[in-house]
Amino acid sequence: MSVSLPFERHNDIVVFVIPALSSEGLLPPGIHAATWQDVIDRFGWNARRLSLLLGLSDALTQLASAGCSAIWLDGSFVTAKDVPGDYDACWDPNGMDGSRLDPLFVDFSPAGRSLRKSRFLGDLFVSAHQEAGSGMTFVDFFQRTRDGAEKGIVLLNPQEPR
Secondary structure, eight states, X not given: OOOOOSSOOOOOOOOOOOOOOOTTSOOOSEEEEOOHHHHHHHHOOSHHHHHHHHHHHHHHHHHHHTTOOOEEEESGGGSSOSSOSOOEEEEOOTTOOGGGSOGGGGOOSHHHHHHHHHHHXXXXXXXXXXXXXXXXXXXXXXXXXXXXXXXXXXXXXXXXXX
C-alpha cells in the first residue's frame, strides 16, 4: 500500500555553530556561517567586545538597508584576544543598491577609512577589492595569518534580524 502526502515535509531548521578556537586562539580554517546571536555568544564575553559589537551592528544595519547579503568578520575580534582593538570585516557589494549605501562605505581615502573606523569601531572593506600588500581579495586575505597559514573567518548575513 502506497500513501501520498499532500505536501512535502522537510526540515527548515538550520543550526549555525562557530567552532571552538584552536590552541593558537584562531578559528579553524574555513568560512563559518553564523547568526548574530552566535557571534554574541562566542565573541561577546566582555565590555570591550560588546562595545565593538554595537559598532558592527550599526554597520550591518547600514549595509542591510542597501541590500548587502554577506559580510565576513575577521581580525583579533574573532580570536581569543581578550581586548581586541577593533574588528576587521569585508562586505559583498553584489546586488546592492548603491544609491542607498552610506557614502562613508565607499570613501577609500585615509580620511574616509578613519571616519568609518571611528563610527563603526572597526575596519570595513569591500570583499572583492585587493589588499595592497598581498594582492589577494579581502575575503581571501582574511583567511590567512600574517605568516600565511590558513585560519577561519565568520560569515554573517546583514539581512538577518539582530
